Structures are given as C-alpha cells and as structure tokens.
Amino acid sequence: MPLLVGIDDTDSLQGMCTTHVAAELVCRVEGLDLIGYPRLVRLNPNIPWKTRGNGALCLAFGEGRGVPFRVGEDGGEALMAYPAAAPAARSRDLEEVALETVMELADLRDGEAQPGLVVSRRRPPASLYWTAVREVVPWKAVEPHLRRADFHAAPRGRRGLIGALAALAWRPEDRTFEVLAYRPEEAWGSPRRVRKEDVQALDLRFPTTFNNYDEENDYMATVPHSPCPVLLGIRGDVASDLPKALMTVRTEAMSRWLLYETNQATDDHLVDRAVAELRPHVSATVEGVVAAPPKTLQGGHVIFPLANSGEVDCVAYEPTKGFRHVVRRLHPGDLVRVRGSVRDVPRSLNLEKVEVVRLGTRTEKVANPTCPTCRRRMKSLGREAGFRCRFCRARAPPAAARHRRVDRDLRLGPYEPPVVARRHLSRPLRRGPR
Ligand code: ZN
Numbered sequence: 001m002p003l004l005v006g007i008d009d010t011d012s013l014q015g016m017c018t019t020h021v022a023a024e025l026v027c028r029v030e031g032l033d034l035i036g037y038p039r040l041v042r043l044n045p046n047i048p049w050k051t052r053g054n055g056a057l058c059l060a061f062g063e064g065r066g067v068p069f070r071v072g073e074d075g076g077e078a079l080m081a082y083p084a085a086a087p088a089a090r091s092r093d094l095e096e097v098a099l100e101t102v103m104e105l106a107d108l109r110d111g112e113a114q115p116g117l118v119v120s121r122r123r124p125p126a127s128l129y130w131t132a133v134r135e136v137v138p139w140k141a142v143e144p145h146l147r148r149a150d151f152h153a154a155p156r157g158r159r160g161l162i163g164a165l166a167a168l169a170w171r172p173e174d175r176t177f178e179v180l181a182y183r184p185e186e187a188w189g190s191p192r193r194v195r196k197e198d199v200q201a202l203d204l205r206f207p208t209t210f211n212n213y214d215e216e217n218d219y220m221a222t223v224p225h226s227p228c229p230v231l232l233g234i235r236g237d238v239a240s241d242l243p244k245a246l247m248t249v250r251t252e253a254m255s256r257w258l259l260y261e262t263n264q265a266t267d268d269h270l271v272d273r274a275v276a277e278l279r280p281h282v283s284a285t286v287e288g289v290v291a292a293p294p295k296t297l298q299g300g301h302v303i304f305p306l307a308n309s310g311e312v313d314c315v316a317y318e319p320t321k322g323f324r325h326v327v328r329r330l331h332p333g334d335l336v337r338v339r340g341s342v343r344d345v346p347r348s349l350n351l352e353k354v355e356v357v358r359l360g361t362r363t364e365k366v367a368n369p370t371c372p373t374c375r376r377r378m379k380s381l382g383r384e385a386g387f388r389c390r391f392c393r394a395r396a397p398p399a400a401a402r403h404r405r406v407d408r409d410l411r412l413g414p415y416e417p418p419v420v421a422r423r424h425l426s427r428p429l430r431r432g433p434r
Contacts, residue, residue, distance in 0.1 A: 001085075001087060001088065001121050001122065001123065002035040002060040002061055002062030002085035002088050002121075003032070003060065003061045003062055003088045003090075003091055003094055003119060003120075003121060003150070004058060004059070004060050004118075004119070004120050004121070004122075004123060004168045005025065005057075005058070005059045005060070005061065005094070005098050005117070005118070005119050006056065006057065006058050006116070006117070006118040006119075006120070006163075006164030006165055006166075006167045006168040007021055007022055007025075007056065007057045007058075007059075007098075007102060007115070007116070007117055007160075007164055007167070008056035008057070008115070008116045008160040008161070008162070008163030008164040008166075008167060009056075009113055009114050009115050009116055009159060009160035009163055017224075017228040017229055017230055018055055018056065018057055019040060019055070019057065019180055019230065019258075019260065020105065020182060020228065020229040020230065021057070021101060021102060021105045021106065022038055022040075022057040022059055022258075023038075023072075023180070023182060023256060023258045024101050024105060025059060025097070025098055025101045026038060026059065026072070026074075026079060026258065027074045027079070027256070028097050028101060029061055029094060029097055030093075030097075031093065032061040032062060032063070032091065032094060033061065033062060033063060033064030033068075033080075033081070033082050033085070034059065034060070034061060034064075034071065034079070034080070034081040034082070035060035035061060035062050035064060035081060035082050035083075035084070035085040036060050036081055036082075036083065036261070037071055037081060037177070037239065037259055037260060037261035038057065038058070038059050038071070038258060038259075038260050038261070039057065039058040039059070039167065039170060039172075039260060039261050039262065040055055040056075040057060040178060040260040040261075040262040040263075040264070041055065041056045041057070041058060041129070041133075041166065041167040041170045041262065041263055042054060042055050042133070042262070042263055042264055042269075042424045042425050043055070043056060043132045043133050043163055043166055043167075044132060044133055044134060044135065044136065044269060044281065044282075044283075045269060045283070045341060045423050045424070045425055046280075046281045046282065046283060046341045046342065047136060047281060048281070054163075055424070056163035056164055056166060056167035057167055058167040058168050058170065060085070061085075061088070061091075061094055062082075062085030062086060062087075062088040063085055063086040063088070064081075064082025064084070064085060065082060065083070065084040065085055065086060066082055066083040066084045067082075067083065068080040068081060068082050069081060069083070070243075071258060071259045072256060072257050072258035072259055073256060073257055074255070074256040075255065075256065079256075079258065088121055090121070090150045091119075094119060095119050095150065095151040098117055098119060099117060099151075099153050102115050102117045102153070102155075103155065106155075113156065113160075114154065114156045114157035114158070114159040114160045115154070115155060115156060115160045116152070116153075116154045116158070116159065116160025116161035116162070116163060116164040117151075117152060117153045117154070117160075117161075117164060118146065118149050118151070118152045118161060118164040118165055118168065119149060119150045119151040119152070120145075120148065120149035120150055120151075120168060121150060122145075122148050122149070123168055123169060123171075124142075124145040124165050124166075124168055124169040125169060126169055126170075126171050127169075128141065128142065128145065128165060128166055128169040129166050129167075129169035129170040129171070130268075131166075132162065132163065132166030132169070133166070133263070133268050133269050133425070134268075134269055134270075134271055134282060134283065135281070135282055136281050137162050137166065139158065139162070142161060142162050142165050145165050145169075146161060146165065149165075152164075170263060172261060172263065173266075173268075174263070174266040174267075174268065174427075174434060175261055175262065175263065175266065176235060176236065176237055176262055176263075176264050176265045176266065176431075177235070177236055177237070177238070177239040177242055177259060177260065177261055177262065178233050178234065178235045178236075178242070178259075178260050178262050178264060179233065179234050179242035179243055179245070179246050179257055179258070179259050179260075180230055180232075180233045180257065180258055180260065181230070181231040181232050181233070181246060181251070181254040181256075181257040182229050182230060182231060182254060182255050182256050182257065182258075183229055183230070183231045183252070183254060183255060184253065184254075184255040185229070185255075187231075187252065187253075188227060188228075188229055189227040192223055192224075192231055192232070192251075192252065193251060193252040194220065194222070194223050194231065194232050194249060194250075194251045194252075195249060195250040195251065196213075196220060198248055198249040198250050199212055199213050199220045199222050199223070199232075199249060200212075200213045201248070202222070202234065202245055202248070202249070205245070205248060206234075206236065206241050206244070206245040206248075208236045208237045208238040208241050209234055209235060209236035209237075209241065209242070209245055210235055210236060210237075210265065210428045210430045210431060211235050211265070211419050211422060211428055212234065212235075212419070213419065214418050214419035214420040215418075216321060216322050216418045216420075217321060217418055217419075217420045219419065219420040220232075221419045221420065221422075222234055222249075231251060231252070231254050232246075232249065232251065234246055234249075235262075235264060235265060237431065239259055239261070242259060243257070243259065263425065264424045264425060265424075265425070265426065265427050265428055265431060266425065266427055266434075267339070267425065267426065267427040267434060268425060269283045269341075269425045270283050270284060270285050270339050271283070271284055271285065272284070272285045272286075272287075273285070273286060274286070274308060274309055274310070275288065275306070275307075275308050275309060275310035275311065275312045276309060276310045278312060278342045278347070278349065279342060280342055280343075280344035281342070281344075282341070282342050283339070283340065283341040283342070283352075284339070284340070284341075284342065284349070285337060285338070285339045286306060286308060286312070286337070286338055286339075286349065287308060287335070287336070287337045287338075287357070288306040288307050288308030288312075288335075288336065288338075289306070289307050289308070289332075289333060289334065289335055289336075289360075290304055290305075290306060290307075290330045290331060290332050290333065290334040290336060290360070291304070291305040291306065291307040291311055291332060292304060292305050292332055293330075293331065293332060294327055294328050294330050296324075296328065299318055300318035300324070301315055301316065301317050301318050301324075302315070302316045302324040302327045302328055303315045303316075303348070304327065304330060306336070306338060306349070312347065312348065312349050313346070313347070313348040313349070314327075314338050314340065314348065314349045314351055315343075315348050315349065315350055315351060316351045316354075316417075317350065317351075317421075319417075319420070319421045320351070320417035320418070320421040321417070321418050321420070321421065322417075322418055323351075323354075323415065323416065323417040323418065323421070326354065326410070326415045327351065327354060329408070329409055329410040330354075330356075330410070331359075331360055331362045331408070332360065333360020333361065333362075334356060334358065334359055334360045334410075335356075335357040335358040335360070336354055336355060336356055336357060337354075337355040337357055338351055338353070338354050338355075339351070339352045339353040339354075339426075340352045340353070351417075352416070352417070352422075352423060352426050353414060353415065353416045353417075353426065354414070354415050355413065355414040355415070356410060356411070356412050356413060356414075356415070357412065358412070359408050359410065359412065361405060362405070362406045362408060363403040363404060363405050363406060364403065364404055364406050365401045365402070365403055366401075366402045366403060366404045367401065367402045368380055368387055368401055368402075369387055369396045369400035369401050369402065371389035371391070371392060371394055371396075372394070373389070373392050373394060374389055374391045374392055374394075376389065376390070376391060378390075378394075378396055378400075384398055385398070386398050386400070387400060387401070414429055416428065416429050
C-alpha cells in the first residue's frame, strides 16, 4: 500500500479550491512518486455545512512500479504517475510538506472552512465512503480509522478529517475523469478568457466528454464562476481523451493541468427509498405515481405530489429551466421514477432526474351524458357532483359523461435538467444507463 494523503474542506465560498491544494502538493513532493491518478471525491451534496462542491481529495505516493503515465503538466514539465507501488514506510517528509501546503493554501479567512489532512498507509473500509456520499458520517465512525493513520491535522476543527478519510475510502466502481487547468496566481479573480466556440465544439469532437456547454442557457459549464484558481475543467469517461480535449480549447495562459479520477457523474449518492424512508440530508430514487396535477409556484418552481405508500412533494426548481416543462406535462396516474435530494422544511424532494415509466390514461370530457329515458342532454351539477336530467330529474355519476382520450405530449424515458443545473454527482444521460 502506498502512502495515501486525504485532504478536505480547504475551499470556501470566497474561492480557494481543494483541488488546487492537491495539485500544488503533487508538484511539491520530492523523492516519492505519484501512484495512480489523483482522486477528486465528491461527498454528500446535501450536507448543510458543505462549501461549493463538497469535494475531497486523495493522493497516493510511494516508490512507483510499472510503466509511468502522464497525468498532468506543470510549467511545461510532464507530471507522471505509476500504476502500482512498493509497500511504503512512514514518511515524515511527506507529512511535513502536506501540512505546509494545506496551511499555506487553505482558505483560513473563511470562518466556515475546517481543513482536514490525513496521511495513512491503510485504506479505510469502502463503507465509510458510501456513508459519506449518501448520509451524514458521525464522528465516532471515523475515529478508529484516524487512530490507525500515520498522521492527521485539523487546524480549525475536525470536520475536514471526515471528508479526508472518506476520500481515502473510495474504491471506484463507477468512475469518470476530469482534467483541471489552473491559472497563474496573478490571474486569480480576473475574468477568465476561454473561447466559447471551442467549448461548444467539445460535445461533438470528444463524444466521451460531458457537461461541457449548455445550449439552452448559453452557459459554459467547463468554466468555474467563482474566483478560484481553476481556469477550466473538462469531464469525461476516458482519461486519455481529456488532455487532447483541453488542447483544443483556446484560453489564456495556464500554469498547469492535472487529470483526476472522480466519482462525479456516477449517481453514487442515490439510494432506492420508499417515501417513508426519506430523511433530511439524503438523496434518493423513489418510484411512485403522480397523485395530482403539477402546479407552478411563485418564483417558477414546479411541484407535484408523488405517492408510494405515503406522499412526498417533488419540486423542480426554477434554475432547472426547461426541465420544468417536462415536469409540467406529468398527469395524475403517471408512473415515474424520480431522483433527488430531500429537503427538510417543507419536506420535499428536489428533483435531479425524472424517468417516465408508464403514462396514465388522460381523458377530457367531450359532452354531458344523455338521459336514458328522455334522450336529452343532462345538466352538470358542478365539479365531481354528477349530472341531472332537467325533465325527469334522473341523476348520473360524473363518469357517465362522454370522455375522449387525450394524446400525451410526453414520451416514456428519462429526463434531466440542463447542464447548468446539474450536480457534480448526477449521472448525465449522455453517459448511458449505469
Ligand atoms: Zn330525463
């Protein structure tokens, strides 16, 4: 086992970025090889104290074995990694340089950030990762793993240690990659210069990439919109395509780039749950029947109740833009599978995806029934109240009216919000079914 370095919670809303700390560390470590791709591990997106992306990092160092491969470039020099490593001894030098880098670059101006650093030759069990991406990890669940680590530091509180250990615990089942390009320090905070046409062309030029550009909203999802050191990031399924894709995008000067193996776009945060099992801070896949017509709320959010031994309101928020048009076309009786995160108050499911499994029959009234005796058109007694004959006073139930089947303007299959509104962990439909 190599030396594993876990780093978490060094970014903040003011804009540093945990990946920048990791990239800097990769460049600063001497005398040890990088083993495997650096890993960017997104954790539960519904944790209330998360910063922007709730991403933690795992880097492995050691004495490399096998044929090295390029994972990045720094100031024109290739950054290499090895596929395997010899068993590692504890390294005080690595611990020292890692701590120095975190202390120097973590954004300690932000009162919320609690950077965590762990160096360990043991990988915590996979269950720690699964809990951290799907639920809230209690402190007592990480304590034993921390004791077995070579070194840990948490200068502002222990929260970051949970994410750091969870990043070490990730064993990729489904995985994607992201190449991140960084700006030289003097450019931080200034508007980024990235050629839009080149980003727009990525989907076609590199079919294994995704979440590049949002046509509907004219938005470059590859470019961060915070003052962080990242210039742009391109996500995809095939690692070797990403540096090539990066080179096709004309940009301002970049100081370095680095390829990350990530759990982004995997839906790892989702668990099948019944309505009764929905708790705050979790995400879920729920199958159920649309129980009432969707309504548009003030602010443009669209909401409908979903029934499955209990009812929960499902909400497509305004920023999901065109996705709401799909949700509005749902009708009572439709069977759907929804994916999303649970909001506590008011209890609802914030939609990340909707799959239409079966369309219910939708009918509209064409005419009132005719009286069986008088052969005349009956009169409505009001909504749901049925009909009455004006001549013989005979009554008929609401269902006696003549109905016509309405063609549905909705196809079966999965739907997702536009690129602009997608979460890091949400698996885009472009990746195909899991
Ligand atoms: Zn009659």
